[in-house]
Amino acid sequence: MKSTKSLYSYGFLLPAGIIFFIFFLLPTMVSFFFSMTRWTLTDWEFIGLDNFIMFFKESSLNIGFRNTFIYAVMTSGTKVVLGLLLAVLLTSSIRSKDFLRSVVFFPTLISTIAVGITFSYLMHPSRGLINTALAALGIQGPNWLGDPALAIYSVGLVDIWKGVGFATVIYIAGMMSIPADYYEAVDIDGGNAFRKFWHITLPLIRPAMNSVIILSFIGGLRTFDLVWTMTKGGPGFSSDLIASIIYKQYQGGFYGLSTAGNVILFVIVAVLAFPLYRFLTKREVDL
Amino acid sequence: MTFRRKATWLSLTLALLLIVLSACGKGGNIAGTSGNESAKETADTEKTTLTLLIDNQTAIDGIQAVADEIKRELNIETKIELRPGGTEGDNVVKTRLATSDMADLMFYNSGSLFKALNPQEYFVDLTNEPFMDNVLDSFKDTVSVDGKVYGIPGGSTVGGAWLYNKKIYSELGLSVPKTWDELLANNDKIKEAGYTPVIGSFSDSWTSQLVVLADYYNVHSLAPNFAEDYTYNKAKYATTPEALRSFEKLQSLRDKKHFNDDATATKLEDALAMLAEGKAAHYPILTLVLTNINANYPEMMDDIGAFAQPSDAADVNGLTIWMPGGIYANKEGSNIDAAKKWLEFFVSPEGVKAYLTAMKPEGPMPIKGVELPDDTYAAVKEMLPYFESGNTAPALEFYSPIKGPSLEQITVEVATGISSAAEGAAKYDSDVEKQALQLGLEGW
Numbered sequence: 001m002k003s004t005k006s007l008y009s010y011g012f013l014l015p016a017g018i019i020f021f022i023f024f025l026l027p028t029m030v031s032f033f034f035s036m037t038r039w040t041l042t043d044w045e046f047i048g049l050d051n052f053i054m055f056f057k058e059s060s061l062n063i064g065f066r067n068t069f070i071y072a073v074m075t076s077g078t079k080v081v082l083g084l085l086l087a088v089l090l091t092s093s094i095r096s097k098d099f100l101r102s103v104v105f106f107p108t109l110i111s112t113i114a115v116g117i118t119f120s121y122l123m124h125p126s127r128g129l130i131n132t133a134l135a136a137l138g139i140q141g142p143n144w145l146g147d148p149a150l151a152i153y154s155v156g157l158v159d160i161w162k163g164v165g166f167a168t169v170i171y172i173a174g175m176m177s178i179p180a181d182y183y184e185a186v187d188i189d190g191g192n193a194f195r196k197f198w199h200i201t202l203p204l205i206r207p208a209m210n211s212v213i214i215l216s217f218i219g220g221l222r223t224f225d226l227v228w229t230m231t232k233g234g235p236g237f238s239s240d241l242i243a244s245i246i247y248k249q250y251q252g253g254f255y256g257l258s259t260a261g262n263v264i265l266f267v268i269v270a271v272l273a274f275p276l277y278r279f280l281t282k283r284e285v286d287l
Numbered sequence: 288m289t290f291r292r293k294a295t296w297l298s299l300t301l302a303l304l305l306i307v308l309s310a311c312g313k314g315g316n317i318a319g320t321s322g323n324e325s326a327k328e329t330a331d332t333e334k335t336t337l338t339l340l341i342d343n344q345t346a347i348d349g350i351q352a353v354a355d356e357i358k359r360e361l362n363i364e365t366k367i368e369l370r371p372g373g374t375e376g377d378n379v380v381k382t383r384l385a386t387s388d389m390a391d392l393m394f395y396n397s398g399s400l401f402k403a404l405n406p407q408e409y410f411v412d413l414t415n416e417p418f419m420d421n422v423l424d425s426f427k428d429t430v431s432v433d434g435k436v437y438g439i440p441g442g443s444t445v446g447g448a449w450l451y452n453k454k455i456y457s458e459l460g461l462s463v464p465k466t467w468d469e470l471l472a473n474n475d476k477i478k479e480a481g482y483t484p485v486i487g488s489f490s491d492s493w494t495s496q497l498v499v500l501a502d503y504y505n506v507h508s509l510a511p512n513f514a515e516d517y518t519y520n521k522a523k524y525a526t527t528p529e530a531l532r533s534f535e536k537l538q539s540l541r542d543k544k545h546f547n548d549d550a551t552a553t554k555l556e557d558a559l560a561m562l563a564e565g566k567a568a569h570y571p572i573l574t575l576v577l578t579n580i581n582a583n584y585p586e587m588m589d590d591i592g593a594f595a596q597p598s599d600a601a602d603v604n605g606l607t608i609w610m611p612g613g614i615y616a617n618k619e620g621s622n623i624d625a626a627k628k629w630l631e632f633f634v635s636p637e638g639v640k641a642y643l644t645a646m647k648p649e650g651p652m653p654i655k656g657v658e659l660p661d662d663t664y665a666a667v668k669e670m671l672p673y674f675e676s677g678n679t680a681p682a683l684e685f686y687s688p689i690k691g692p693s694l695e696q697i698t699v700e701v702a703t704g705i706s707s708a709a710e711g712a713a714k715y716d717s718d719v720e721k722q723a724l725q726l727g728l729e730g731w
Contacts, residue, residue, distance in 0.1 A: 038725060041385045042405075045727075054721065059714050060696075125549045146490070146551030148705055234492055235551045236700035237693075251374035252692030253381065253403070254721050 035260035044256070051260035060237035060245060067152050068241045071227075072220030075159045079216045080209065082160070083167030088197065090168065091175045101172070105165040112162070116229025119158045120145060123230075145231050148238035155230050155239060159223065167212045174208025175201060210280040214273065221269050242268070335625045336364045338390035340383070344372035345394065345612065346578045349442060352645030353638050361632060363625050365392075373493070374692065384409050391620035392629060394441050397429035397613045398685040401438070403726060406430075410437040411616040411623055418631040426653035429685050430613045438613030439630050443648035446574045446670050447501030447607040447682060448593040453665075455482055455568045456592075463594045465601040467536060474545045474569070483567035485540055487550030487702055488558035495698040497571040498540065498596070502533035504605040504680040505598035514686035520723065520730035525712040532599070534708035534715075537701050551703060555579075563587040571596065573609060575649045577664050593666035595673060605678030606670060610653060610685060688726055691718030 123144035131141030246261035474484035516522035
């Protein structure tokens with residue numbers, strides 16, 4: 001009796017299971033296979049792990065790893081802190097709160113490509129609005145995207161501007177769900193606003209903060225579109241990320257090699273993100 | 288596990304799946320419905336419609352004019368489909384070929400890129416067509432595989448030349464340099480006079496390759512076996528002094544600070560404006576940009592000249608040239624006879640006339656018996672002596688099927704001082720390895 005019942009319920013899972021298999025599991029497995037071939041779309045030749053060896057020999061790979069890591073830590077770190085500060089501001093009793101919340105969230109809604117193109121004009125060293133404004137104040141602005149040492153940070157700033165609204169919204173949702181009783185308790189004990197923030201808000205928005213950290217960190221690790229629109233990984237290779245290196249290999253027609261790159265990126269994201277997730281959720285407090 | 292944790296898990300799983308999806312989904316969906324439409328139209332009327340796939344970077348005025356003439360004369364309508372240029376376009380072409388979704392006619396590079404498409408599988412063999420006699424052999428070589436010819440020239444030859452502003456040259460009393468040292472000396476004087484000696488437009492990074500690529504005439508003259516040895520892994524840029532010199536020339540421009548200060552933020556259009564408006568003296572580039580300059584600064588065209596990239600000796604002085612893209616007929620096209628007629632008309636005297644009326648050539652046409660019109664750009668006229676005296680050589684990509692995809696980033700690095708000429712050459716040597724392995728060449 002028990003076994004028929006469970007078979008019956010598996011039937012309901014079957015449609016979703018088939019879709020999952022065809023559209024998610026199968027392509028993943030196929031990509032693992034093609035990462036071990038020399039592939040021209042019409043023809044392939046099995047070459048074992050040569051693609052992985054070739055990928056690790058890529059001269060710009062060190063830059064790519066370093067930039068990817070810098071970019072992920074810088075953007076997610078800033079979003080976590082700045083988003084929290086903005087959320088505190090926007091949940092306080094200031095005027096036109098709703099309007100300000102929308103303003104913070106707007107950049108998230110704009111297409112990344114449009115943001116990238118706009119900012120690459122704004123950041124032009126001599127004609128861009130940013131440096132023109134700085135020049136009016138008597139400051140010689142840097143060559144934001146053209147200076148090899150600066151390019152990746154300039155793109156990171158734009159990413160933060162664009163993504164901080166999303167982090168803020170998650171924080172706001174977390175803060176709104178904290179019952180007012182806790183704050184009253186602090187009032188009764190004679191605590192000030194800082195104590196409320198430190199002892200009530202901060203521990204209780206931990207789940208929201210963890211989501212922000214993990215989503216923005218993974219987002220940073222696999223960023224591609226913004227860097228590609230703004231610098232194409234340049235000047236030279238100086239703002240290449242792992243994802244842009246993979247894309248350039250794909251553009252060159254090295255399909256097997258770029259698939260191997262994606263497998264490596266998948267592993268890196270998994271290896272970094274899962275322990276981070278476990279570490280963060282262990283310290284979560286239930287309401 | 289609380290509900291919140293499950294929700295976080297769910298969003299994380301989604302995020303990971305998105306990574307996989309975004310990695311798989313870059314190919315894009317290219318409209319491929321034209322086949323059905325053209326079939327319907329053919330049924331309705333006697334008129335034949337052919338589709339032509341072309342990239343959106345090439346100026347199509349000339350091709351459009353020939354197509355209009357073909358419609359009048361042969362009652363064959365041409366429907367032009369646009370695709371992106373560069374490596375992105377290569378992927379569109381490869382995907383459409385692999386999925387039997389190619390247009391009837393295809394405009395695409397000649398030389399190594401075309402040969403890498405496996406043409407014998409996809410394109411109509413034109414070797415024995417009588418109209419192929421009109422085409423110069425030097426072009427046929429670039430669209431032939433195993434002795435079979437697959438394409439006609441889709442435009443004029445293009446030089447990899449140094450465009451220069453003649454007003455600045457006459458103001459400072461300079462003459463066209465015959466050696467690299469003379470060029471550097473000219474640059475110093477130009478810089479003293481307050482002009483930018485050489486424009487770098489590294490924001491459009493492909494333009495940074497020209498000093499290296501346009502030096503190939505000199506490499507070819509001094510080391511004639513380089514192309515073949517390089518193809519079969521017997522010679523390297525870094526260890527062949529004549530070839531390494533191409534990278535060193537680029538580095539010397541950077542060492543002497545001859546590029547504009549904001550070169551890394553300068554785009555092609557900015558560069559053309561600087562040259563035409565007389566703010567800068569030199570721009571090493573493909574002469575196909577003359578069409579772009581003419582579109583914005585038609586009155587300046589007489590002020591712009593062209594010379595070949597100098598070698599180190601005055602007696603070696605010739606122009607590196609690029610063959611135009613070819614037009615090829617799809618083997619699985621809807622109407623191969625019509626496609627052949629289309630190609631025949633394109634290289635006929637009437638076709639060439641229609642082309643030249645609509646578009647000024649950026650160099651000589653690789654078609655027999657074509658006289659360039661009198662109002663040809665001054666820069667193109669200055670290129671003609673190189674052709675007449677036989678001092679031209681096709682670029683390396685027409686001799687060898689391997690061209691590394693990262694050359695443009697490497698040349699930006701050399702031109703901005705991130706790496707030296709020797710480091711750049713060594714990086715390029717390891718970059719071409721990927722291409723050679725992908726093509727399955729011997730010796731790699």
